[in-house]
Amino acid sequence: MSTLLDEALALYARLPAAERFHVHARASSAPLLAVVERMLAGGTVADIGCGHGLLSALLALSDPGRVVHAVDPDPRKVGWAREALAGLPQVKLAEGTLEDVLAPALPGTCEAAVVCDVLYLLPEEKWPGFLRTARGLLRPGGRLLLKEVEGDGSWKHRKALAQEWVMVSLLGRTKASGGMVLKPRSAMRALLEDAGFTVREVVDLGRGYTTPHVLYVAEASVP
Structure with a gap:
């Protein structure tokens, strides 16, 4: 495990065991460091759907000049994130959604935005x-x-859907609003281009994981 990830996980040491377990499981099952490595230096970053704030912590710890505005609709997770990340003043946590919180507050001001799962x-x-x-x-x-x-029809795809059904429907650990759809890369690229992005890189991050992770690196197209 990397020094950066160790440092971020240490912030959660005082949380209850169930919350620590969730954060550590997230750290081991998702390629968060690969996301951080492709972030632009400094500036203002929006972390949309931050959960317990682990990715926000990694973004802040990896670049002290970066300000992270993190939002999540789950008040319980935001509360735990605030407790864990109290020592990182450059992380601004809020309960709510992209549309209700970040869009009115940060129009056209962010160097980057991250949307992770x-x-x-x-x-x-x-x-x-x-x-x-x-x-x-x-x-x-x-x-x-x-x-x-990625919705590629593989056993990893089916396993990911089953796992999320457990987290969302059975355990209630993750909030959903009627989704649970996984799409292939071609469909995701088309969606991004239709939304005004230029896709610069599509990164396969599934190797070493039992989930077919894919990262899309896109830029806001200049009108």
């Missing part, structure tokens, strides 16, 4: 509007890092 939890018909709203946060040429699970 969030889109599939939304109803599919809301995806285009969500991506356009995320684009509205960015300066011209600003970067979107979208990490999703």
